[in-house]
Each structure stands twice: as structure tokens, then as C-alpha cells.
Amino acid sequence: MSQEQQEKVVFVGTIASSSALDQLNVFKGFISVENGKITKIGSTAEYNSRETSNELSGYKKVILHQNQLLIPGFVDCHTHAPQFPNIGLGLDRPLLEWLDKYTFPLESKYVDVNFAKKIYEQVVQRLIKNGTTTACYFGTLHLEGTLQLVECIIKYGQRALVGKVSMNVKNDANYYNETENELNEVETFIQKVMGCKNNLVAPVVTPRFAVSCDETLMKGLSEIADKYNCRIQSHISENRKEVEYVLSTNPDCRNYSEVYDKHYILNNKCIMAHAIYLDEDEISLFATKGVSIAHCPASNTRLKSGLCPVRKLLNNHITVGLGTDVSGGDSATILDAMRRTMDVSTHLELLENMGPALNFKEVFYLATLGGAKALRLDDKIGSFEIGKEFDALIVDVYTNGGQIDQYEYSMDENEEHYLLDLLQRFIYLGDDRNIRQVYVKGRKVKDLS
Ligand code: GUN
Ligand code: ZN
Known part of the structure; x- marks a missing residue:
């Protein structure tokens, strides 16, 4: 078992995950992972309050930056x-x-x-x-x-x-x-x-x-x-x-x-x-x-x-x-x-x-x-839900050397659009250079960070 699987890790940043064909959720928040499984999911406000009350002190933290996304594998x-x-x-x-x-x-x-x-x-x-x-x-x-x-x-x-x-x-x-x-x-x-x-x-x-x-x-x-x-x-x-x-x-x-x-x-x-x-x-x-x-x-x-x-x-x-x-x-x-x-x-x-x-x-x-x-694996993977196994990608949409140029620098005007546009651009234009980290059941199997 790799270190990541044993460790408790919390991922913080923009998260995108579907729950149905017509139901895509994109939000800023956190996902905590223990022994390869998702144990908690919440908003940034919930993350901040857990941080304040020291609930996450035993966790390794992976903080995504503003142009990164956490998506299911x-x-x-x-x-x-x-x-x-x-x-x-x-x-x-x-x-x-x-x-x-x-x-x-x-x-x-x-x-x-x-x-x-x-x-x-x-x-x-x-x-x-x-x-x-x-x-x-x-x-x-x-x-x-x-x-x-x-x-x-x-x-x-x-x-x-x-x-x-x-x-x-x-x-x-x-x-x-x-x-x-x-x-x-x-x-x-x-x-x-x-x-x-x-x-x-x-x-x-x-x-x-x-x-x-x-x-x-x-x-x-x-x-x-x-x-x-x-x-x-x-x-x-x-x-x-x-x-x-x-x-x-x-x-x-x-x-x-x-x-x-x-x-x-x-x-x-x-x-x-x-x-x-x-x-x-x-x-x-x-x-x-x-x-x-x-x-x-x-x-x-x-x-x-x-x-x-x-x-x-x-x-x-x-x-x-x-x-x-x-x-x-x-x-x-x-x-x-x-x-x-x-x-x-x-x-x-x-x-x-x-x-x-x-x-x-x-x-x-x-x-x-x-x-x-x-594949009849949706009890385990495919989306971020508590109890599911953590198969995920960290995507950097405007990564150096990638195909996607950044013309718009601020998410202040309309944060919701900004986050959705990140995903949209990755889907239309992204490639392996944008996929910085890959996790399977909590274990990091690719790391370009
Ligand atoms: N039908 C039977 N074998 C194959 C295969 O290898 N590829 C594709 N595309 N169709 C198949
Ligand atoms: Zn085939």
C-alpha cells in the first residue's frame, strides 16, 4: 500500500463531478480521503471552520490553485x-x-x-x-x-x-x-x-x-x-x-x-x-x-x-x-x-x-x-461521493507548455462562470500536459507537480 493510501489527505479547490447526465456540480470546497476512500465533502466555508477547530490537523493538505480543477478519473x-x-x-x-x-x-x-x-x-x-x-x-x-x-x-x-x-x-x-x-x-x-x-x-x-x-x-x-x-x-x-x-x-x-x-x-x-x-x-x-x-x-x-x-x-x-x-x-x-x-x-x-x-x-x-x-463500478467510482473510492485527476487548465492560453485573468466578475469555463476549456482543448496528478483509490499514479 502506498503512502497516500494510508495517509489522510484533504484536497481543497475547485471540484467538478456529475451526479447524472444533466447534473454537473462545480463548486469550491474540499474532499477528504482516508485509506483511498472519500470520507467528507464540503464547501470552502465548511473547510475553513474545520480548519479553525483543528479537525483537519492530521491531514496532508493538497491545495489547488485558482486555475486547477479536481475531477473524477x-x-x-x-x-x-x-x-x-x-x-x-x-x-x-x-x-x-x-x-x-x-x-x-x-x-x-x-x-x-x-x-x-x-x-x-x-x-x-x-x-x-x-x-x-x-x-x-x-x-x-x-x-x-x-x-x-x-x-x-x-x-x-x-x-x-x-x-x-x-x-x-x-x-x-x-x-x-x-x-x-x-x-x-x-x-x-x-x-x-x-x-x-x-x-x-x-x-x-x-x-x-x-x-x-x-x-x-x-x-x-x-x-x-x-x-x-x-x-x-x-x-x-x-x-x-x-x-x-x-x-x-x-x-x-x-x-x-x-x-x-x-x-x-x-x-x-x-x-x-x-x-x-x-x-x-x-x-x-x-x-x-x-x-x-x-x-x-x-x-x-x-x-x-x-x-x-x-x-x-x-x-x-x-x-x-x-x-x-x-x-x-x-x-x-x-x-x-x-x-x-x-x-x-x-x-x-x-x-x-x-x-x-x-x-x-x-x-x-x-x-x-x-x-x-x-462497467457496473458506480458503487465505487465515477463521481465524488462519500464512501466511494478516490479516483481523481488534478487538472491545470492554463499549464505552462499546454495548448490553452489564458486571456481572461480574473474570476472576480462571475466566479461560477469562471469555474465552468475552466472545465469547458479543458474538455475542448486539454491534453495530457494539463493532467498534473492522477489518483487511483487514493494512490498517486502520475505526478507532474
Ligand atoms: N470487432 C471484432 N473485433 C474487433 C476489433 O478488434 N476492433 C473493432 N473495432 N471491432 C471489432
Ligand atoms: Zn473493439
């Missing part, structure tokens, strides 16, 4: 750690071609555990640097390689869900597993991750998608998820050709979701990436079963997959979080996913009358509490 609901070496490559191809030509050949290399370790070390550090305190990862087919990813996550102190990818349908790259072997390896993987006894990392059952997994495998995986009470993650309805192919190989199913539902994959611990072309029946099935969606705007655009109607999904009571989906996505940062979510939503408003477009407050929610809800 970002949640990346969908990314492929092994695909980082391909970031920015092959994006002129549609999904199924891109998988065959670029992705499966790269993922095959993770049979080499040393290669896996080298790449995963970089990936985990990159995400932490960009403020991703929680990530939901796809690994590869390989048991040992994916355990290397778990090791790196534990080493650098990130919170994560990690899946060993399951596939048993032959492809050109010969990248698949025999069914029985695959099911055995998934169980071993789950047991090993659970055996780490690290309360920040959990396994997630990961059938790649209906194109790569036959009925026997999907059924077996849903039984394993049930046995170990694990989450399940997969892809759905990302690309028109993919949907056509899945329907042609499953003629008894009326839609893509039925293919998964038939094998008990869809439940309230299931996170599906993309979900661009769901029909009305599928949307209500997702809502009834409590299936979450990881919205991945970067890869949806880069691979020309389509425009996901996130507003419509939210209006239909589906839980949505954001995913970077590297390397279909060309950016590993959730700040970029927030901006692209706004862009896609604006295009849908302009072209399809599917507005109003999501605004910066709403995408901030999706990047934090929305993501935590999608």
Missing part, C-alpha cells in the same frame, strides 16, 4: 491493449478487411510473452498519463500474454477489467483456438486474475464477436461468466457488412442481438461496443436486460462504420460509457472520445434531425459516471 469502457502498435495504421479499410489484414496478424504476435510485456508496459503508462484511471481491456487469445497485461496494470496501479479474447472460428491469420482448449483457458485466466487478490483488477469474459465465435463457444462462455459472476464484453452491430454476415450465418435470428441473446450473453453485466445499427426491438431488449454500450466514436468514424445515435440510446434508458477502441480508434485518450462524441452527435442533429446534440457537460458525465455505470 476517466473511464475507458472499451480498448484493445495489444493493438497499440497499430495505432494510426490501416484505417482506410472497412472493419472485416482491417481485422484480417492488420489486427489478427498483430495480435498473433502476443504468443511471445516478452513482446506482450514490452507493449503492455507502454500501454498502461500511456493511459494513466492521459487520465484513464479505469480501463476495460481486450487482451488477445493468449493466456500468458494477457496475464502480462494484468501484471502491468497491477504494477502501475490502474483500475481495470481485463479479458482474454475468445475466438474459435478459422480465419486467414490462423488466429483462433479450439473450443475446449479455449473454454479451459478462459477459466484458468479468471482463476489466476481472481487469485491475484488485487481489488482494482477483475476478469471479464470476452467473446470477440459473433463472427469469430460459434454457438458452442458462446454458450460455454456465458456459463463460465455465470459460474464466476463475471462481466462479459463483446462487439455488436458496428458495420453494415458485419451485420449482414451475422444475419446470414444465423438465419433463425431476427436481428444481431438475438444471436447473443440465444446464448445468454446479454445481461446486466454485459458491455457491448459500438451498437450503431440496433433496431427498435434490439434497443428495448438492451434496456430490459440492462446491457450497457461502450460508444467508440473514433473507430466508428475512422473505419467508416457509422454514426451511433447516442442521444436516442440514452433516451431509451440504456447505460452508455465512452471507449477509445484503439486501434480502430486512432486516439488513446478519453478527452478525444468526449470531443468526437460531441462531433458525431452534432452531425446527427444536423443531418438526421436526431438532436439535441450532446454538450460538454453531458460528455463529461459519459466519460466519468456514465462509464462507471456501464
Whole structure:
């Protein structure tokens, strides 16, 4: 356990945290943290009175300055750690071609555990640097390689869900597993991750998608998820050709979701990436079963997959979080996913009358509490609430060397606007240079201060 976790720390300054899609709270005040958990939250006046009465004498104090913000850590609901070496490559191809030509050949290399370790070390550090305190990862087919990813996550102190990818349908790259072997390896993987006894990392059952997994495998995986009470993650309805192919190989199913539902994959611990072309029946099935969606705007655009109607999904009571989906996505940062979510939503408003477009407050929610809800971690993280674990970022909006210039120097005129503008500018223009400190369960995992 690190020093920070044991210490009592009080953070004082401007705090921003969402409690719902339409409920953003920005205020000046304090948060006290003990053993990684939030114990008190209050206003500046309450902080001052506690200071006066010496209540905070045992606390280490972290005082933010006027252009800094304390916000919850970002949640990346969908990314492929092994695909980082391909970031920015092959994006002129549609999904199924891109998988065959670029992705499966790269993922095959993770049979080499040393290669896996080298790449995963970089990936985990990159995400932490960009403020991703929680990530939901796809690994590869390989048991040992994916355990290397778990090791790196534990080493650098990130919170994560990690899946060993399951596939048993032959492809050109010969990248698949025999069914029985695959099911055995998934169980071993789950047991090993659970055996780490690290309360920040959990396994997630990961059938790649209906194109790569036959009925026997999907059924077996849903039984394993049930046995170990694990989450399940997969892809759905990302690309028109993919949907056509899945329907042609499953003629008894009326839609893509039925293919998964038939094998008990869809439940309230299931996170599906993309979900661009769901029909009305599928949307209500997702809502009834409590299936979450990881919205991945970067890869949806880069691979020309389509425009996901996130507003419509939210209006239909589906839980949505954001995913970077590297390397279909060309950016590993959730700040970029927030901006692209706004862009896609604006295009849908302009072209399809599917507005109003999501605004910066709403995408901030999706990047934090929305993501935590999608991963069923909102009892622990996603917002600042007493009893939750302290996953947080200290952001310096006008930091030296950053992208954001300061034209307005005073918060005297309208303090509320000044504070909201700090957050707004960070969301539209910020990058890793603005993220000065990152905390996961009270432990400092990045420090530029
Ligand atoms: N569908 C199945 N596998 C993948 C993948 O690796 N990336 C994306 N974007 N879609 C997929
Ligand atoms: Zn993906």
C-alpha cells in the first residue's frame, strides 16, 4: 500500500463531478480521503471552520490553485491493449478487411510473452498519463500474454477489467483456438486474475464477436461468466457488412442481438461496443436486460462504420460509457472520445434531425459516471461521493507548455462562470500536459507537480 493510501489527505479547490447526465456540480470546497476512500465533502466555508477547530490537523493538505480543477478519473469502457502498435495504421479499410489484414496478424504476435510485456508496459503508462484511471481491456487469445497485461496494470496501479479474447472460428491469420482448449483457458485466466487478490483488477469474459465465435463457444462462455459472476464484453452491430454476415450465418435470428441473446450473453453485466445499427426491438431488449454500450466514436468514424445515435440510446434508458477502441480508434485518450462524441452527435442533429446534440457537460458525465455505470463500478467510482473510492485527476487548465492560453485573468466578475469555463476549456482543448496528478483509490499514479 502506498503512502497516500494510508495517509489522510484533504484536497481543497475547485471540484467538478456529475451526479447524472444533466447534473454537473462545480463548486469550491474540499474532499477528504482516508485509506483511498472519500470520507467528507464540503464547501470552502465548511473547510475553513474545520480548519479553525483543528479537525483537519492530521491531514496532508493538497491545495489547488485558482486555475486547477479536481475531477473524477476517466473511464475507458472499451480498448484493445495489444493493438497499440497499430495505432494510426490501416484505417482506410472497412472493419472485416482491417481485422484480417492488420489486427489478427498483430495480435498473433502476443504468443511471445516478452513482446506482450514490452507493449503492455507502454500501454498502461500511456493511459494513466492521459487520465484513464479505469480501463476495460481486450487482451488477445493468449493466456500468458494477457496475464502480462494484468501484471502491468497491477504494477502501475490502474483500475481495470481485463479479458482474454475468445475466438474459435478459422480465419486467414490462423488466429483462433479450439473450443475446449479455449473454454479451459478462459477459466484458468479468471482463476489466476481472481487469485491475484488485487481489488482494482477483475476478469471479464470476452467473446470477440459473433463472427469469430460459434454457438458452442458462446454458450460455454456465458456459463463460465455465470459460474464466476463475471462481466462479459463483446462487439455488436458496428458495420453494415458485419451485420449482414451475422444475419446470414444465423438465419433463425431476427436481428444481431438475438444471436447473443440465444446464448445468454446479454445481461446486466454485459458491455457491448459500438451498437450503431440496433433496431427498435434490439434497443428495448438492451434496456430490459440492462446491457450497457461502450460508444467508440473514433473507430466508428475512422473505419467508416457509422454514426451511433447516442442521444436516442440514452433516451431509451440504456447505460452508455465512452471507449477509445484503439486501434480502430486512432486516439488513446478519453478527452478525444468526449470531443468526437460531441462531433458525431452534432452531425446527427444536423443531418438526421436526431438532436439535441450532446454538450460538454453531458460528455463529461459519459466519460466519468456514465462509464462507471456501464462497467457496473458506480458503487465505487465515477463521481465524488462519500464512501466511494478516490479516483481523481488534478487538472491545470492554463499549464505552462499546454495548448490553452489564458486571456481572461480574473474570476472576480462571475466566479461560477469562471469555474465552468475552466472545465469547458479543458474538455475542448486539454491534453495530457494539463493532467498534473492522477489518483487511483487514493494512490498517486502520475505526478507532474
Ligand atoms: N470487432 C471484432 N473485433 C474487433 C476489433 O478488434 N476492433 C473493432 N473495432 N471491432 C471489432
Ligand atoms: Zn473493439
